[in-house]
Amino acid sequence: MSLQDGTYAGVSQGFGGETKVTVTIKEGQIANVVVDETNDTAAVSQQAVKKIPEMIVAAKNYDVDIVSGASKSSQGIMDAVKNALEQAGDISQLAAKKVAPHSNTVEEEIADPAGQYAKFDQEISTELVIIGSGISGLSAAVQAGQDGVKSIVIEKLAATGGNGGGVEGQFAINSARQQGLGINITPNEIMTAEHQMGQYRANGAIWLDFINSSAANIAWCQENGVEYSGQVDNYYTGLFNTFHWFNGGHASQGYVPQMTAKAQSYGVDFIFNTAAKHLIYQDNKVTGLIAEDEDGQIIKINAQAVIVATGGIGGSRELVGQQGWNTEHMLLTGMPSSAGDGYRMTKEVGSKDMLHESAQLVMNYVQAFPTDAPLLYMDPINGIKGFTTGGEVIFVNEEGDRFVNENIYTFNMMLQSMAMKQNKASYAIFTRKMFLDFAQKVGVENGAKILDQSVQENAGQTLFESETIAGLADAFNLPKENLLQTIEHYNELCQQREDTDFNKDADVLTALEDGPFYIAQVAQNYLVGIGGIGTNKRFEVIDDKHEAIPGLYATGMDGVMLYKNVYTMNMPGTACGFSVHSGRNAVKNAEKTF
The missing domain is CATH 3.90.700.10 (Succinate dehydrogenase/fumarate reductase flavoprotein, catalytic domain)
Known part of the structure; x- marks a missing residue:
């Protein structure tokens, strides 16, 4: 190896943009590496920025082990260092070696995304914080209020509803209304049809629990003020008459105002015009979140559990493209606010990425x-x-x-x-x-x-x-x-x-x-994007090893993995029904850990 002493600038393409480094060569060896710029998410890249330069200097080689949880940021730094070394001379003897298998990579605890904040303008403590107030967020809020759980709902918009305002109805079998209309459907009819349409890729246990709870979910909604029109049908082209229409034809009239009022009557606090930015991850557990209000004030909320209900990824052209769609002429006509906030936040703390199957x-x-x-x-x-x-x-x-x-x-x-x-x-x-x-x-x-x-x-x-x-x-x-x-x-x-x-x-x-x-x-x-965050039947967010991330739950369009790639809309009302179901049960499961 023959490297000329001096200082060299290198650049590469990282996860979120260009990564720039400065490399110092002394006595023909790598003496120092400084990461000057990285456009990756700070919470994800900070461990790579700290560790990779140290490892490169110690190994005298640009090709070192990646930092677990920041593989793309790690690779971006290594590539930028390689670019700098190529200016210093012949690097052919720095033979690129394979990245070590996962089990041998440098194991670092997931960095706390909140670690980038030196101070906060406000700090609040509660038992449960819910991010988002669409169908599932409101369901979670009402369940929490009903159970006496001290809760806060963070909503980036000025009012509740989110994606849910335009939803027209909710799934159920054997509801009181269906029985009155003489509509009889068995769980196995739904389950068999769904499995056949989805090539048996969907989780039947989660489906069956949802199906068997659907009538009780309708009754619970009615007890809490939700209004249905009384019409139950197959929503134009569905296979079964499971679609319970909301009064007025949309949740904005039959569900959202009623559930909002009920949650508030139970003492649930709503903080509007405030966007959740990062989860707090300490001692291998999610312990709250960092939010920013419309005035730029940074708020730290400490909580025993966080429920992510941000409405999915449909407002993000980048994430929709990652699903495999050609977005050149595509219109995104859902809520612009549903831009993958929950997906990105949970990824920062190691959630299993299910976007490819959403x-x-x-x-x-x-x-x-x-x-x-x-x-x-x-x-x-x-x-x-x-x-x-x-x-x-x-x-x-x-x-x-x-x-x-x-x-x-x-x-x-x-x-x-x-x-x-x-x-x-x-x-x-x-x-x-x-x-x-x-x-x-x-x-x-x-x-x-x-x-x-x-x-x-x-x-x-x-x-x-x-x-x-x-x-x-x-x-x-x-x-x-x-x-x-x-x-x-x-x-x-x-x-x-x-x-x-x-x-x-x-x-x-x-x-x-x-x-x-x-x-x-x-x-x-x-x-609307449907799914993307890996969850289990308790709506706990899981990691790549299918282990639950303590204190973290995902519901509604963030965590619904009923469907694999194709939304089986001919099972009428299941997306809304599951949003109600997941919101309620995420709360009940979180309560068990308090």
Whole structure:
């Protein structure tokens, strides 16, 4: 090894951005390493910043063991040091060695994320702190208040509700209302259907406990003031009549105000316009959190347990992208405040990352079609049951290949988008008559005007008209011959009235024969991320070894892992029902540790 004495600056890409170091060489050896800049989360990277330079100097080598819990930050520092050493001379003899297996890595206790704060503007002590006041946060608050647990709810917005305000109803079987309506459903019917749809990947024990508790959860909600309309159905396309509609059609009218008032009547304190920033982790246990109010005041809350109920990751384009979605034309129309706060905070203290198996409430839309509806997912043209949901249109990918039964949304509305997740790009091909017939069917009188104006304005360059199929291929530079063959074959299937490729329903097999023809690039409208934090049946947050992290619980859209990748929306109301269930039971399980 031949390194020239001097001081050298190195740079690399760390977890959250560039990592910059200064390396000093004396007598041809690494004498000192200083981390000048890291854009990684301070709570995660601080141990790596401290330990990795010491280890590099001791080993006289840039390639050392990673610091447990900060692997990406560790690697970023090592890469930056390597970059600096390359300027000092030949480093070929510093042969890169494999990172030691997990069992041999440098084991450090997880750093307390709150350790970065030198002082606090306010300090509060309580028994339980709940982060978020959506469906599950309010459920937890009411249960805690009812049980006499001294509790505080931290809410980053100015009012309660979060993602939950737009929820329309709640799952249950064998509720008093269902019995009155003569609706009889057995647990095994739900469990069998769910397991079959999810390829037996879901945790049946957690599902069964939820199912068997669902009627009691409805009764408990009613006892605490929640109002239901009395209508119980299958929510349009569900497999069972399990959907108990809230009064007024949304939780913002039937659930949120009632549960908020009830929690407050029990003495639960709500702190609004205040965002939880980090968990306090001391002696291998979560003992509270650090929050920041709208004035920038830092608040330390000491607690015996923390319940994370921040609403999931749907407001974070970065985290949605980590689920595997192409976010280029994606709309995020859920609550912007549900941006993965809980996911990030629990990751800092070692939670098991389940983002790769988490689900989502997502649907198709076309950027060129109208997107100005107050609730886009309810728009008749561009919403969850809109024109590019499926039906008569034909879906093709970037190769010009058809890839799915376009009408699959009638089985589970989430499936309209799931098959597109694997594509570089997805397109809907249709005729003018198809669009106008659909508009008339859903009660849109000005369908022709909407289509013509959408083509003319062409937001995002996502919609084109042509008198020929070949012209559609040109619009998006698709393989022309292959697209022509795809449409020709599809028309043959339509003529024989049987889709022998994907089994599309015969009543929506309509040939593309008479123009003008249209092609629209289909993207996704993403409302809610469902899951991401590893939990057990007690709603305790778990680590990579499936061990519970003491004092930490996750509920609702943060911790719901009922679904693996695909939200089985054809089990109507389960996401809301589970939010109520998890909020209640997280409190009850936390109480056992007090």
